[in-house]
Amino acid sequence: MIGGFLQPDDGEIIIENNNITNIDSSERPTATVFQSYALFPHMNVMENVTYGLKVKKLSQQDKLKKGKKMLEMVGLSHYKDKKIGQLSGGEQQRVALARALIMNPKVLLLDEPLSNLDARLRIQMRKEVKDIQSELGITTLYVTHDQEEAMGLSDRVVVMNQGEIKQIGSPETIYNKPENEFIANFIGRINKLSNGKDKFYIRPEYIKVIDADSDVNYEGEVVQKQYRGAFITYFIDHNDTLIQADILKREDKSWNIGEKVKFDFYEDQIIHLQD
């Protein structure tokens, strides 16, 4: 919609005080990196990157100069004459980014740009995208289903569910102070507990597991134990509710499946929500 490919039913889209709602996508000050990259298969890397300039009727010289600079920035200078089909997924991703950035857009739209890459490359590209973005200081709208990606890259996160905005805020706020049940459940993992009439939420990393003979109120039985590398996740059956607790391996004590345990929380991390 912001790129101009869909008509909004309602409302207005305003960029720098210009209402662009009814402006054709070819005239909008936005540039998009598509999920599929949408690189033109019949053009080489340089032709792809400079296509927008060609349409603008820039001189050949200016085009090549800007194109070279842009390819340098994404680290693909030596690939300028390659065909798109000869590039790897990560390289195509960078070409797509260069092609959008060369337009010097007011808003850069990234539509799940990393979802077609494998996990390792995704983390690397995530860093590169962030670096380039902060270097150029372009307002960027980044659509993703990957929470880690959203948390790691954003200054401001908008969480949507079925076309409705559920919360807007910094990654920290969204994670630590969810405004509603949807956000609490959707972002990260969370435990829902009740203290008599009072319901509250607590993240797994803020649960302390304690020996069964200590005197705290919450008790349960370890039913499963998942080794996660830096920590262990214990699944504890507490009055037929499954509680997840992430315990750092550094802590000297560990528990076995079937063992009765008690658990407690970091009080200041308890999340209360109004219904």
Added chain:
Amino acid sequence: MSDYNQKNSSLSSALDIFSYNFLYIFLAISILVFIFWPVVEVIIESFYFDESFSLEMYRNLFQRNFNLVTNSLFVAVLTTTLTIIFSTFVAIYTSFAGAKLKRFIFLVLLMTMVSPPFVSALAYIRLFGRRGFMTYGLFGVTLNTYGWQGIVAMQTLSNISLSALIIIGVISGIDKSYIMAAKDLGADTKEIVFKIIIPLAKPGIIVVALLSFVRSLADFGTPIIIGGGYRVLATQIYLNVIAYFNLPRAAAMSVLILIPAMFAFFVYRYYMENLKFSSSGFSVSDRFQNIFKLSGAVKYLITVFSCFFLTAILLQYFTILFTAVTTYSGGNLIFTLDHLRALDSTIMASFYRSIRYSLIAASAGSFIGLLLSYYIERSNLPGIKSIDLISTLPYIIPGTFFGIGYILAFRDYPLRLTGTAAIVLLNYIYRQMPLVIKTGSAVLQNVSQDLERAAKDLGAGRLTVIKDIVFPSLKPAFLVSFVNTFAVTMTSIGAVIFLIYPGGKVATVEMFDAIENGNYGLGAVMASMILLFTLIVSLTFVIFIMPDKKITESDKFKFIRGIFK
């Protein structure tokens, strides 16, 4: 962005939208004028009797010529049944054959697809006719083999190739794991063929049935040449136009054929929309062979049918070549070059004219059709759905119907085209429209729309997007459509036989005339020329001009499976 710039760019944007819409209107009008109007004209004409509106034509048809209708239906039903049985077996046989055998069968099928019409009929006469190589030559008998049996046999023979190719396409689209699963669960060949493959290929078989039925109803050439006294609607349509000049009567008969054809068309459309051809192509089915081999009684059944078909086809071509270089002299068969010498300058002129027409029709038709396919696939402009539907009409309406439509629509003001080369060319171009559009749509459906969005996003206007993005994407479709239209135009006869002007004949019409006049030798020479030339051009195109790796085997063969006469 300054104010001035904004105004300037919105002006160019408006101009862009205007040209984009104008192009669409132009295309839409051309479809209405050159497809819809002729069809409507035929229907209107059929209600004219003594210069006034009446149902007389139809009453007349049903009362006095009821046997024409029943004859047509009888032949069509028999032809369809036989075509289904043969083409299904041939398709299964080919699908599970080894790579070499498969290539050979494809070549045979390809050859029959680019054969001019009546080749079968001509071969039939030479083999089983009064002076047939088989009947008279071998056994010394003169049999009267003219009649419905010959018509059914020859129509079936010429229908099988296209039908088998369609079913092969469907079979190669079947998920191989179904067959593996069936095998894993202990199914034998019989089970797999009859309970897995045939049911899954059913949409293809239904399409084949409808096409064969309609093609049989519309075929006038075969019955005229080998029907003897057996008359069907299609032959009478032809005679009413060519010999009796009774256009209203011909129109009424054509409408009669159109009714089942239209019914078939809608069923066909329904199935074609839900029919997925394998995108991975025929090469994948080589692996098919490794997971499943025919065996047992079913294998023999399928092999016998397929070999019978292949023998018949090869015999047919052999007969044509043989006829081209032999003659009877004093009761003896001798080799001669007389028929080749009979190719005078008039006939050669017709042959060159055919080539010229085919090249023009192929370029213009592909260009117009592919542009249309872009609008159909990507835009939601008003009326586009109807244009899509109308442009598919020539796929199923009989060639003669379309020809009569052109006579009626363009005989007078405002578009008087009778007796020009233009009417012949336009007919060729718009007759192939459905195929071109389908090819374009198939390619566009595999091209992400994001490409066009990306170009727009980078500032390209609508027309620039078409030029820079859509046309390059459609290149494979253009090549396929070009070969297709070229081959069909070289070999078809149905509609143009009514439209050509004296001195403006095309090769297939010369061939038809020669056969009709009993000049079989010359007919065979013409048939061989048309066949060889078209085959060579098509193969050259496939092998040398489409070496692009992005064009898969299946794309290459799309053009054969799509050729309709």
